[in-house]
Amino acid sequence: MRQVLWFRRDLRVEDSALLANASEDVLPIFIFDKNILSKLEKDDKRVTFIYKSILGLKKKLQALNLDLAIFYDEPKNVFENLKKDGFDEVLCSVDFDSYAKNRDEEIEAILPIKRFIDSFILNPNSHLKKDNTPYKVFTPFYKSLNMITQSHNIEEYSANKNLQKIQTDYSFIPTLEQMGFETQELPDFLSKNPIELLKEFKAKVNKYQEERDFFYIDASSKISVHLRFGLISPKQVFNYFKSFNSIDCEFFIREIFWREFYNYILFHFPNSEKQNFNNLEIKWSQNEDDFLKWCEGKTGVPIIDAAMIHLNNTGLMHNRLRMVVASFLTKNLFVDWKKGEEYFAKKLLDYEASSNIGSWQWSSSTGADSAPYFRVFNPYTQSQKFDKEAIFIKSIFKEFENIEPKLFHIENGLQSNLFVEYPKAIVDIKLSRQRAIQMFKEAKNEQF
Numbered sequence: 001m002r003q004v005l006w007f008r009r010d011l012r013v014e015d016s017a018l019l020a021n022a023s024e025d026v027l028p029i030f031i032f033d034k035n036i037l038s039k040l041e042k043d044d045k046r047v048t049f050i051y052k053s054i055l056g057l058k059k060k061l062q063a064l065n066l067d068l069a070i071f072y073d074e075p076k077n078v079f080e081n082l083k084k085d086g087f088d089e090v091l092c093s094v095d096f097d098s099y100a101k102n103r104d105e106e107i108e109a110i111l112p113i114k115r116f117i118d119s120f121i122l123n124p125n126s127h128l129k130k131d132n133t134p135y136k137v138f139t140p141f142y143k144s145l146n147m148i149t150q151s152h153n154i155e156e157y158s159a160n161k162n163l164q165k166i167q168t169d170y171s172f173i174p175t176l177e178q179m180g181f182e183t184q185e186l187p188d189f190l191s192k193n194p195i196e197l198l199k200e201f202k203a204k205v206n207k208y209q210e211e212r213d214f215f216y217i218d219a220s221s222k223i224s225v226h227l228r229f230g231l232i233s234p235k236q237v238f239n240y241f242k243s244f245n246s247i248d249c250e251f252f253i254r255e256i257f258w259r260e261f262y263n264y265i266l267f268h269f270p271n272s273e274k275q276n277f278n279n280l281e282i283k284w285s286q287n288e289d290d291f292l293k294w295c296e297g298k299t300g301v302p303i304i305d306a307a308m309i310h311l312n313n314t315g316l317m318h319n320r321l322r323m324v325v326a327s328f329l330t331k332n333l334f335v336d337w338k339k340g341e342e343y344f345a346k347k348l349l350d351y352e353a354s355s356n357i358g359s360w361q362w363s364s365s366t367g368a369d370s371a372p373y374f375r376v377f378n379p380y381t382q383s384q385k386f387d388k389e390a391i392f393i394k395s396i397f398k399e400f401e402n403i404e405p406k407l408f409h410i411e412n413g414l415q416s417n418l419f420v421e422y423p424k425a426i427v428d429i430k431l432s433r434q435r436a437i438q439m440f441k442e443a444k445n446e447q448f
């Protein structure tokens with residue numbers, strides 16, 4: 001049996017379904033997929049991160065007497081050639097977004113595929129309600145998983161020790177430039193390995209629930225990018241924290257299961273990738289100018305602009321800020337969540353289709369278990385509450401270092417200082433909130 005181990009978003013050797021389930025003669029591969037890469041900007045930061053991670057994976061496989069064959073091609077071409085070379089089957093980790101599903105169907109027509117749930121803890125096909133339908137609300141979903149979430153350990157995969165590397169030429173490593181990309185500077189924490197990040201976070205996890213919303217504090221795990229590309233598995237994250245009796249990690253573990261929940265929702269409701277989960281027909285605003293100002297961080301609302309500029313510069317955004325900018329786009333500017341979702345998909349280093357779609361639908365009150373439509377974050381109240389001294393905002397607008405913090409938390413507050421050049425807010429917060437609520441009532445056919 002000659003097996004291809006197709007690494008995609010599971011770039012690790014620990015807790016690896018592929019290495020555990022392979023039987024003997026194996027060819028581990030990674031494909032820089034031309035179909036995906038051709039759609040990305042040449043300064044996409046994720047490609048630099050993946051590139052470094054692939055080189056790291058190759059070294060780790062070599063330490064196990066295996067190796068990684070790297071391709072720069074369309075998957076179809078790679079597998080047609082591998083079939084000619086006499087391979088019998090492909091092992092890979094399953095992904096549920098539409099591109100991944102279509103790609104895998106195409107490959108399956110060439111070689112049989114064995115799929116494993118390796119990027120998530122749960123098999124979304126299990127864990128149905130008593131009536132055999134999927135959960136749509138997080139809390140009962142989470143409660144139903146008590147046996148798992150309260151356990152101290154979830155069994156991890158161990159690599160099969162009898163694997164033999166298939167002899168072939170493993171030397172091809174395209175450069176980023178050959179693939180049309182420029183090497184990007186990445187945030188410092190991404191040069192750390194995931195266990196280092198978890199160790200650092202362990203010192204803060206007791207305060208996580210209390211501090212996680214204050215976006216000027218470094219209070220969260222910063223593990224999402226490593227999770228996204230599988231440098232660590234969610235099971236390993238779970239087991240790491242559960243291994244310490246002395247720390248209270250329950251709230252953090254719950255967050256890890258939001259990631260599971262959104263993957264579960266996307267699996268059971270694949271249409272939610274493109275349609276409002278709750279089927280509401282909403283007459284979104286078509287104002288392209290508003291949307292572009294949001295993207296560029298030029299709305300005249302300091303917290304929104306600081307968050308978007310930070311995203312554009314680094315590929316990062318704090319969870320609270322994601323909620324605030326998403327509410328602002330979909331409620332105050334009344335722009336379709338899909339436009340915001342697509343923009344995040346281009347920019348976020350940790351972009352995960354299921355979490356991003358689920359969270360955007362949550363923010364825009366169109367999704368599973370989403371925020372009620374009348375819940376519209378006031379961005380000024382949010383910055384007053386979670387960044388009172390404007391520490392984060394000033395870290396982006398360095399020119400405003402000496403401005404009184406309270407001016408950032410008042411609509412058009414900066415304009416009261418004659419020496420400040422800053423655009424006037426593009427929307428009136430109170431009026432736009434009322435408009436959003438009215439439009440939702442109309443969509444829901446509710447009484448005024």
Ligand SMILES: Cc1cc2nc3c(=O)[nH]c(=O)nc-3n(C[C@H](O)[C@H](O)[C@H](O)COP(=O)(O)OP(=O)(O)OC[C@H]3O[C@@H](n4cnc5c(N)ncnc54)[C@H](O)[C@@H]3O)c2cc1C
Binds near residue numbers: 326
């Ligand atoms: C509009 C919007 C879009 C988002 N898009 C993404 C995305 O594309 N990819 C992504 O990984 N997360 C997304 N999130 C969720 C969340 O913002 C990030 O997971 C979190 O900010 C990552 O930082 P962290 O690893 O320090 O998180 P921590 O607070 O330390 O949480 C630990 C882990 O739990 C998971 N998690 C936490 N909160 C959520 C959540 N609300 N939904 C799903 N998983 C969660 C993540 O895997 C995260 O790494 C989005 C949230 C919003 C509101």
